[in-house]
Amino acid sequence: MIHWNSFADFLAMGGYGFYVWGSFGVTALIMVVEPMLVARNRKVCILRLKRQLGIAGRHLAD
Amino acid sequence: MRLYHFASPATFYPLAGTLIPYFIALAVVFGLAGLWLGMLVAPTDFQQGEGYRIIFIHVPASWMSMFIYLVMAGWAAIGLAFNTRLSGMMAQALAPTGALMAFLSLWTGALWGKPMWGAWWVWDARLTSELILLFLYIGYMALTAAIDDARRADKAGGLLLLVGVVNVPIIYFSVKWWNTLHQGSSVNLTKSSMAETMLWGMLLMAMCFWMYSIAVALMRVRTIMLERERHTDWVKALLAGGEK
Numbered sequence: 001m002i003h004w005n006s007f008a009d010f011l012a013m014g015g016y017g018f019y020v021w022g023s024f025g026v027t028a029l030i031m032v033v034e035p036m037l038v039a040r041n042r043k044v045c046i047l048r049l050k051r052q053l054g055i056a057g058r059h060l061a062d
Numbered sequence: 063m064r065l066y067h068f069a070s071p072a073t074f075y076p077l078a079g080t081l082i083p084y085f086i087a088l089a090v091v092f093g094l095a096g097l098w099l100g101m102l103v104a105p106t107d108f109q110q111g112e113g114y115r116i117i118f119i120h121v122p123a124s125w126m127s128m129f130i131y132l133v134m135a136g137w138a139a140i141g142l143a144f145n146t147r148l149s150g151m152m153a154q155a156l157a158p159t160g161a162l163m164a165f166l167s168l169w170t171g172a173l174w175g176k177p178m179w180g181a182w183w184v185w186d187a188r189l190t191s192e193l194i195l196l197f198l199y200i201g202y203m204a205l206t207a208a209i210d211d212a213r214r215a216d217k218a219g220g221l222l223l224l225v226g227v228v229n230v231p232i233i234y235f236s237v238k239w240w241n242t243l244h245q246g247s248s249v250n251l252t253k254s255s256m257a258e259t260m261l262w263g264m265l266l267m268a269m270c271f272w273m274y275s276i277a278v279a280l281m282r283v284r285t286i287m288l289e290r291e292r293h294t295d296w297v298k299a300l301l302a303g304g305e306k
Contacts, residue, residue, distance in 0.1 A: 002102050010101075014112035019177050023116045023170040027123070030162055035278055042285040043306075049292050050301050 069148050071287045072296040078280040085280065089273035092266050100263030107260075116174040117248070118263055122271040123166035127195060128230050130160035130275060134202075135227040138220030150216030151290065153223065154206060155283035159275050161199035167192055179243055187236040188244035191229055198226040212290050 004010040013020040100118035107114035134153045141149030171189065172182040183189065202219050209215035232239075237246050248256050248264075256264070288305075291297045 003105060004102065013115065014106065016111060016113035016115075016177055019113055019173040020115050023119055023173045026169055027119045027166055030166065031274060034159070034162060035281065038278060038281045038285070042281070042288075045285050045289055046301065046305060049288060049297070052292070053298060053301055055302055 069146060071148060071151070071291050072294070074148060075284055075287050075296075075300075078284055082277055082280050085273045085277035089270050089277060092273060093270035096263050096266030096270055099259055099266060104259040104263050105257055110178060113174065113177050114260075116170050117260075118267045119271075120167065120170040120174060121248070121264055122268040123163045123170060124192065125268055126271045126275055127160060127163035127167050127192070128233055130156050130163060131195060131198070131223075131230055132227065134160065135223045138216075138223040141216055142220050142224070147290075150212065150220070151283050151286045152279075153202075153216070153219065155279045155286055156275075157199055157203050157206075158282070159278050161196060161203065163271070163275070164192060164196040164199055168196065184243055186242045186244055187240040188233065188242050191233040191236055194229050195226075195233060198222070198229060202226075 011017055011021075096118065101115060104115070106112055134156050137149040137153040137156075140146060141153070168189070171192075175184070176182050202222050205222055206215040206219040209218055236242060237244055288297055288300075
């Protein structure tokens with residue numbers, strides 16, 4: 001079922017390792033970093049808006 | 063009507079928040095299944111050896127880059143026609159993800175082109191029109207960021223999106239209309255030139271990219287909603303309620 005004979009085989013990608021892993025690596029990096037940046041922007045935005053509205057902490061929530 | 067109900071940011075915001083974890087989970091499941099089939103099970107290509115495996119991200123990223131643009135243009139049309147608030151926010155939330163997909167399409171294409179054609183880049187119709195798509199995304203983001211008034215930014219950006227939409231069929235059909243170096247499509251509705259496991263691996267990866275894009279766009283649109291609607295009661299109530 002599994003196409004590869006060994007892990008080294010898998011990494012080598014029949015000599016195309018650099019191209020295949022260069023593609024998958026950058027894609028994986030972007031798909032991890034993009035949601036992180038979006039989540040961070042959200043945190044920053046919420047903090048700023050709370051400050052503008054004069055909601056300092058959660059004492060107002062209770 | 064239900065649609066109008068959800069078109070209001072105040073109701074869409076919590077709905078999006080509920081849906082995001084499901085889309086992330088689906089993206090992970092489809093991604094793992096697609097990688098397992100594509101990277102571990104699928105056989106070697108008889109022409110391109112193992113190098114063809116770049117297809118499992120190149121094609122999904124390229125499809126998404128075109129599809130996201132069409133969705134943005136659709137939102138732009140709705141926004142210009144009906145002056146709805148949500149449409150501009152949706153278009154803006156999709157743009158960075160669409161740009162990244164266009165970038166990934168070009169990046170993986172370069173890494174695929176080098177070993178197969180001997181060149182990272184050629185000024186071929188398919189590649190050039192995809193590069194123009196990336197510039198359209200960047201142009202849209204720069205234009206909307208440069209205009210302070212959000213509704214005016216939506217209008218200007220929407221116009222750019224609608225003019226640029228002509229580029230999408232050019233990308234899609236370029237391999238048919240011109241004699242290009244880029245190979246023809248490997249998949250169409252009636253027949254496919256790929257082995258079964260290859261095809262399924264690619265479709266699963268496409269689903270993964272699809273779910274990922276929806277999840278990130280929903281995450282981004284929620285922030286845009288808070289920002290733009292900061293003067294409304296629902297946002298104030300949400301922030302006072304300890305929204306994190």
